[in-house]
Amino acid sequence: MSGKIKIGIIGATGYTGAELIRILLDHAQADIQYLTTTSAAGQDIGEIYPFLRPRFSQKLTKYELSAAQKLDAVFICLPHGRSMELAPELVNAGVKVIDLGADFRFRDLAIYEKTYQKHTAPEINAQAVYGLPEYNRAQIKKAKLIANPGCYVTAATLALKPIVENLAFVEGSLIIDAKSGVSGAGRALRQDTHFLEVYTNFSTYKLGVHRHQPEIEQNIGASVVFAPHLLPVNRGILATIYVKLHEKTNTDNILSILQKQYQNEPFVRIVEKAPTLKDVVGSNYCLISPTIVGDGSQLILVSALDNLVKGASGQAVQNMNIMFGLPETTGLERLALNP
């Protein structure tokens, strides 16, 4: 295509919307033209996120299809259930849509409906491509609608998928003990995520009923035990993942399986020392380390990423790059966190 990509962000006042703006301002082919809100129409985005000033100024407006259909690409950053109202008309108008929510992530709508709510756009769901570039690059290239994966799901899938596909493991032994920064819960006020509930505290939530469990299971084709935790930090996900193998092995063997899988991937790094949140926050990288412990059959994987970047907006830009035939790393290689 000639010229820059004309971009809209639906739900620009939220955390993933603001993170998209942060990333796209340093993307040579991106032209952010349209930002929507339901609550702050008429305000400049720089009034809500002063860190964007003075580089970027743009008025927020209420969503209108007539304006959105003039764009090349639209990122939908809305609460679950809203994208299926908007995406069909955008896709039919020829706009490429990248949805950061969960509405189009499930191939089996019965699982979606059991986990979330009734699906009102099954025809469009059938056209959606799951936006995990490391596994779906060829389909993403041709896609009209991308279902961007969840943040915990990206961390867990990238670590576990090569293991379950290459090694015999004890059924029921896959345990994902994952911790997330509070920005994972979005910008809206909630009692369980406000400062005094989270600061100097540490807690589990939604044990056994979290909606990311079926999404992880869809991706890796095996059942998992998933235990999410809320960490008193702004951003980042660190997942400690346990796998009981049928045969004894060593760490070097697992390292070579993971390295072989991801050797050409720009945003997955296999490391020997277990990654920390500081290693990834602000960047689009997912860092994964394997360690074999005990008698040689117990594997512990540590997977770390930034929930707002590789877990959301960075991965969304990676998908946009693939859809528009750009180098996949455009705008994502030198990301540094703006405090």
Ligand SMILES: NC(=O)C1=CN([C@@H]2O[C@H](COP(=O)(O)OP(=O)(O)OC[C@H]3O[C@@H](n4cnc5c(N)ncnc54)[C@H](OP(=O)(O)O)[C@@H]3O)[C@@H](O)[C@H]2O)C=CC1
């Ligand atoms: N935060 C994270 O780490 C991740 C989030 N996601 C997913 O991305 C999506 C966006 O998340 P996030 O940015 O964190 O969410 P936020 O709550 O921070 O932002 C949501 C946005 O949607 C707007 N909005 C709220 N309610 C409605 C409504 N009923 N109709 C239309 N617009 C509404 C809000 O703004 P306004 O009130 O101005 O309209 C805001 O711009 C969600 O589906 C989330 O699950 C995915 C991966 C990671």
Ligand SMILES: CC(=O)N[C@@H](CCC(=O)OP(=O)(O)O)C(=O)O
């Ligand atoms: C800390 C926190 O609350 N995190 C969110 C995950 C957000 C996310 O990645 O996921 P979705 O796109 O699937 O909403 C949660 O547990 O629901």
